[in-house]
Amino acid sequence: MEREETNRAEETNRVFVFRKLSSGGHDEYEKGSTEEIQAEFTALLAGGYALFVDEVQVRSLEEAVGYWDTLFPTIKERTYVTAVPAIRGGANDRNTAVDPVCGVEVALTPSTDFSSYEGKTYYFCSSDCRMEFEGSEEEYVGDETP
Numbered sequence: 001m002e003r004e005e006t007n008r009a010e011e012t013n014r015v016f017v018f019r020k021l022s023s024g025g026h027d028e029y030e031k032g033s034t035e036e037i038q039a040e041f042t043a044l045l046a047g048g049y050a051l052f053v054d055e056v057q058v059r060s061l062e063e064a065v066g067y068w069d070t071l072f073p074t075i076k077e078r079t080y081v082t083a084v085p086a087i088r089g090g091a092n093d094r095n096t097a098v099d100p101v102c103g104v105e106v107a108l109t110p111s112t113d114f115s116s117y118e119g120k121t122y123y124f125c126s127s128d129c130r131m132e133f134e135g136s137e138e139e140y141v142g143d144e145t146p
Contacts, residue, residue: 082110101129
């Protein structure tokens with residue numbers, strides 16, 4: 001019984017730090033209660049975000065805790081989750097996009113370069129492709145959807 005109470009205490013003391021990426025940079029905010037954390041996971045997933053712990057994609061709160069504890073076993077009080085805008089449609093299942101500059105298929109991770117143009121998000125294989133795109137968007141957008 002005492003062990004069970006200790007586990008519950010650890011769970012309630014865990015803080016999740018969410019990094020939500022967007023074309024304007026990122027928002028970083030914390031959630032502390034289990035209900036707040038679960039609600040944030042649900043809202044981000046429903047809002048079309050792919051969630052990552054480090055570079056590992058997670059689809060649930062349980063997966064996030066499991067991966068974090070595996071990757072960073074000594075850091076139990078904080079878990080960092082990055083939310084990346086996911087591609088809608090068929091590519092969303094694999095969380096990939098095509099770089100509009102060079103045509104390379106890009107895996108969407110927290111470190112993927114991206115830019116927005118006319119309300120759409122475009123992803124790039126490198127900062128060089130992103131910089132080439134920015135300022136010359138019309139050359140690369142054409143009829144393609146991001």
